[in-house]
């Protein structure tokens with residue numbers, strides 16, 4: 443069963459020539475954990491705001507839970523949970539007061555839905571009398587998630603929930619999402635972190651308002667068309683510069699402790715290493731690498747140019 447559908451959605455702000463969302467269509471199945479992956483400005487927030495009925499598209503149609511985002515906006519609002527990118531809670535209210543407030547506006551109570559948030563709430567309960575503005579990033583994020591869940595939504599929209607959150611809290615957050623998914627909640631999550639893409643069942647890679655690819659993370663990495671190599675040397679910035687000027691190299695970019703490259707022609711590895719040595723690079727190490735979502739993203743981005 444399908445829970446979220448977008449058909450040819452276009453959204454332009456302030457008569458800009460380039461739409462923020464440019465003819466986007468996709469659907470998300472019931473109970474799916476779906477990721478919108480892309481850098482700042484890709485159009486992720488605009489899509490979430492359209493789906494949560496906070497923003498009108500210029501053209502196209504969209505539905506959530508079989509309800510139209512324009513005609514049935516009131517019904518949709520009671521069915522979805524939305525955790526916006528920026529911290530949206532009341533800074534001067536305590537943890538418990540924030541949660542009670544969100545329960546009240548949805549005409550429910552904390553007790554009625556406690557089973558859904560229990561695992562998350564117990565982690566912040568020791569601080570229930572602390573003002574939200576005084577919580578750490580990870581705790582704010584957990585409270586915001588509890589508030590987005592307190593009316594037992596069927597679809598949950600999480601806009602960059604892990605931005606600015608430490609690595610441990612990010613990991614815990616994704617574990618919480620997996621547990622929520624198992625409770626049957628459809629989850630749409632956006633993130634600029636490519637490593638989080640593999641934690642979703644399906645992803646859409648977005649850039650400049652368009653979807654470049656949509657599939658499971660495994661299928662997307664499988665479709666990487668070239669052999670990918672990881673190369674390093676003593677002076678990494680010199681190496682990158684030399685790679686970018688090499689006649690053997692098709693693409694190159696810095697990737698952690700290595701540079702990731704593809705070659706114009708296969709079996710030119712040794713010639714490339716020789717060339718790099720001739721340019722004065724020392725301690726060169728070149729091995730074959732497994733493409734990641736980030737490699738695929740960069741490849742797709744460059745194909746568009």
Ligand SMILES: Nc1ncnc2c1ncn2[C@@H]1O[C@H](COP(=O)(O)OP(=O)(O)OP(=O)(O)O)[C@@H](O)[C@H]1O
Pocket residue numbers: 455456462463480481482483484485486487488489527602
């Ligand atoms: N209210 C607005 N007025 C004018 N332009 C806007 C507005 N909101 C978004 N934009 C522009 O639309 C484009 C897409 O923005 P959007 O916020 O949807 O992307 P995003 O992928 O969520 O990125 P971010 O993390 O920066 O929010 C950007 O170029 C942005 O500057």
